Structure formats: C-alpha cells, structure tokens
Amino acid sequence: MAETLPEVAMMHSDSLIVRAKQGDQNAQGKLVQLWYKRIYNFSYKFFVDHDLAMEVTQRTFISMCKNLAGLQDNARFKSWLYKIAVNYCREEARKKKGNRSLSFDVVWNREAEDSPRWESSSQRYDNPESQFQQAELSDILQQALLELSDEQREVVIMKEFEGLKFREIAEALNVSENTVKSRMYYGLDGLKKILQKKNITKDTLGYEL
C-alpha cells in the first residue's frame, strides 16, 4: 500500500472508469498504469513467482479492457478487478499443480542480482543491516503465506496488503462476508502457528526492527 495521494485519488476517480468503459483507450491505459502495481503485487504474494505474477497481471488487464463495458456499478470496479485477478490466479495455480517444472524465477534469485533497481529504490539510504533483515523477514512471511490454503491466502492478501473491505472481498470471491471473515480468522491463526514454529513473533523481532 505505497500509493501516492494522486494515485489514490485516481483509483477512485469515477470519470476515468466511465471514459474507459466508453472505449477511451487513453483512459484504459491510465487505469492499467494505476492498478498494475497492485494487481502484480497481489499475484506475486499469491505465487511468490515473478513470471506467474506477470502472466496473471497481464491477462487480468487484457480481460479488464475487454470486459469493462459490462461493468454495471462503477463503485464496484475494485472488487470486480480483483475478482478477475483471483480467477486467473486460481487458473494458474491449477496449471502449476499439473506442471512440476520449476519456474526460472525460483532458480534465479532476481532480487540478488538486480542492483540498478536497488540503487533506485528508496531503501538505498537505509541502514544495510536493517534493510537486509527487512528483506529476509519479508521472504519468510511470504513463504509462510504460501503454506496457507489458496482460499485463506486470497483473503489474507486482499485484506492485509490490498486493503479491501470485507464486503469488497466477499464480492470479489462471490462468497458471504462472514465466510470471508472466517477465512481471515483461520488464515491469521494458521500464520501465527507457522511463524511460532519458525520462532518469529513480534517480541523476537522487537530488538531487530
């Protein structure tokens, strides 16, 4: 959730969605630019795989541009977009289960070698040690997320990282709000147990972070 204020404003701009629905390719392009990072990060946290996340993100936006005209309520654009992304994530997850080959992204640690990105990042001027610990913790938490079931993981990512309301998540997943809350509860409980196994709690990290 690192959007700038203008970006947030744009996300909620109904006029942009209206223009995009009317076939304005410029507006569609702007929508893609605004939401690309969110959908990519949602997919990335779902798979922890750059290639799969890119695939899902691109397919989501292609689908968005094609089917935007069919969107009835503009206020539900966000949940509608995540619904498309979740469906593609589930499709890719099914394919991945059938395909036992390793993604190139798993073998090649892109982060470790991509120094220009690091240099341009805002963390460049931070303390390298705490930066390393942050990255390590981020990896551990993402791996812990992978151990959850797909249903729990979807809800946790949407709620914790994408900031959707429970109502919006329920709309995106086409289930009741209570079901979403239950999945969230058990997702957090599951994560708690996984992190306890790895001896990672707020107390143990308090000294370091």
Add this chain to the structure above:
Amino acid sequence: MSYKPDEQELMAYLYGELEGDAKARLDKYFLANPEVRKEYEHLESVSQLLRHVKDKEVIAPPVFVDDNKQRWISHAPYLKTIMGIAASLVFVILIARITGTQVSVSNHEFKISFGTPQTQTVATPEKSELTATHVQQMINESLEHNNDVLNANWQASHHALESSIKTNLMVNSGKMDQVVREASTASQEQIQAYVATLQAENMKLVKDYFKLTAGEQKQYIEGLLVDFAKYLQQQRNDDLQLVQVRLNNLEQNTTVFKQETEQILTNIISTVGNNQPTQIRY
C-alpha cells in the same frame, strides 16, 4: 452475560469495521476476559508482522487490446491441438506416399515395407508319397550299388598291381642273369693279362714317386744342415759375447774392489794416525 464474540466479530474489530454498540460490547468483553484479549492480541501481532512485507516495484508495460474477435477462434487451444494433429497426419501420409510405405498384418506378422514389394518365387517341393519302406529300399539299393562299385575298383587295382609286380620281376631277373653270364664267360688269360698290366702300372708309379721324393729330401736335408750350422754359429757368438760381458764385469768389480780396499786402508790409516795424539794426552 452469555455473550461470546465469534471469529467474524473479532476480525471486524481487528480491521476497524466493527462500530457502535457491537464495538463497545466487545471492548467490555475484553476487559472481563483478558485471556480472550490475549488471544486477540496474538492475531493482531500477526497482522502487524505482515505489514513488514513490502511491495515489489514493477513497471506497467503498455497493453494493447485487439478487438478482432476472429483471432479468438484461431487462439482456441483445442483448435490448435486439432490443427496440429491434422498437420502431422498429412505430413506422415505425404512421407508414406513418397517413400511407398506399406504396412500389413498377416499370419501373426506385422510388416512395414518401403518401395514396391519384390515377388519372390519360392520353389515348393513337389509332393510325393514316400513311405518308410520306399526310403529303406532306396537306401539299400544305393548301398548295394556303392558296394558293387567299390568291389569293382578294388579288383581292378589288385590286378593292375599284380601285373606290374610280375613285369618288374621279369625285367630285373633278366638283367641279373645277363651280368652273371658275362662274368662267367671271362677267361683265365684275360685275367692274367689284366693283373700283369696292373703290376706294371704299380711299379712305374712307385719309381716315379721315389725319384720325386729323393730330390725333395736332399734339398730339405741340405737346408736343414745349413740352418743348423747357422744356428751353431749364432750360439757361439752369443756365448762369446756373454763371456766378454762377464769378464768386463769381473774386471770392473775388481777395480771397484781395489778402490774400496784402498779407501778403507786410507781410512784406517787416517784414524790410526788421529788417535795416537789423544792417547798421549792421557
């Protein structure tokens, strides 16, 4: 007070989606039940931990949407598969046509052949009804025929051998008889004449031999005597030289001996001459 918050309420409270009376009721419940509060705080801490996961930076690529619906048909995965199989089949049929491939299954035999098949004429043996007795009879006949041929060959070779031995014996005995007869016909006179000629030849040979050997012996003895005389002369000269050398040596020795005795005498004389004054001093 049988109120107990369920998971949904806890989650709504955690994410600030619980409002009004429900929120106040839960706050109150937490005050009364610290263990539930603690449990809730655990979940809250997990939620706070998750906030450490940072977003990944990504640049949105330009998205071009093609509205041409015709492309969707060609992109259908099943159609692609079917087209692929059809193309493979056409390719295989074409290759089979070019190479003249023939596949046949007959009499538990699967055959793949290329090109036009060659008609092979296999000579099938004529069917004849042969019984065991027929075969035995044929064997017997062939054996008899073989025996007859062997006997005939043996007889012929035996006759040929006998005749050749007889002819050889006849020729050799005739030659022997002739030699014996020639030897017996030689007369006494001829033998005497032959012996006399032999004696005469022998005498002549002995005479020639002695003549030759006598000259050679004479020359040899003369040479021998000359050599012996030379040897004696040489020996005498050597002895004389030796005597001369000895005499010279003797002479030298005597002169040396003379000189030595003279020297000794002079020494004695000189020592005697020197000792007398010292005695006088005593």
